[in-house]
Each structure stands twice: as structure tokens, then as C-alpha cells.
Amino acid sequence: MTSSTDELVQKAEQALALIKSHPDGIVQSELWKELGTDSRTCSRILKYLEDEGKIARQAFKGNTYIVKWVKTQKKIDPMLxxxxxxxxPCVAxxxxxxxxxxxxxxxWIYELVFAEME
Ligand code: SF4
Structure with a gap:
């Protein structure tokens, strides 16, 4: 990962924490001010978080958006x-x-190893 990617990920984590602290969502223009960044950088951060499926943006007024946290639950493959x-055996x-x-x-681990070899 490059340092600019590291920086983006770090800023995205800060943004996500801030977004989570607003259960009804936060207006994008307020978000970039609270993050201490600019509109363009905020858009990149939000694009990253959107691509990760962690936030959703809804049109608000004019060209602004309300940004909301998307709670996700990972599905567990029962075959694991x-x-x-x-x-x-731990299950029961x-x-x-x-x-x-x-x-x-x-x-069970031995069974797993044998099953993987088949
Ligand atoms: S089967 Fe799993 S939960 Fe039960 S004693 Fe062994 S390790 Fe612990």
C-alpha cells in the first residue's frame, strides 16, 4: 500500500467514525468541515467508503448529500x-x-485435514 493509500484509508476510518456518530446521517458539506479536509478529498474518501459498502449517500438539497452508515452483517458460510x-464439535x-x-x-482438525486432501 502506498502512503497516499494509507492516508486515504486512515482518513476513511476517521470519516466512518464520524458518520457512525450521526445515526440520522450527516450532510456531506458538514462532514468535510468536521474532518478538517476539503470537499474534493472528502468526495474521494466517501467514494472509497461507498465502494467498501460501508456508507450510502442520499441526495439532499442541490448538489449535497446526506451520508449514512450502512450496517452490514457478514454472512458466515456454514460449511466452514x-x-x-x-x-x-464446539458448536454443540x-x-x-x-x-x-x-x-x-x-x-475434528484431523478430519478437516483429510477432507482437504480428498
Ligand atoms: S469441543 Fe470445542 S468448545 Fe468443546 S471443549 Fe473442545 S475446544 Fe472447547
Missing amino acids: FMAGEALL CTEECDVPSCKMLED
């Missing part, structure tokens, strides 16, 4: 809990957990 036909485990010495987990 499977090793071949074997379900990850009632044992007192001690991961380093858990034989059930160790067996």
Missing part, C-alpha cells in the same frame, strides 16, 4: 464448520473448554 461430514459442546487439550477438536 464442517470437516467432510463432521460438524465442528457442553464440556468445560480447554482448547489445547481438547481431543474432540483435535479429531
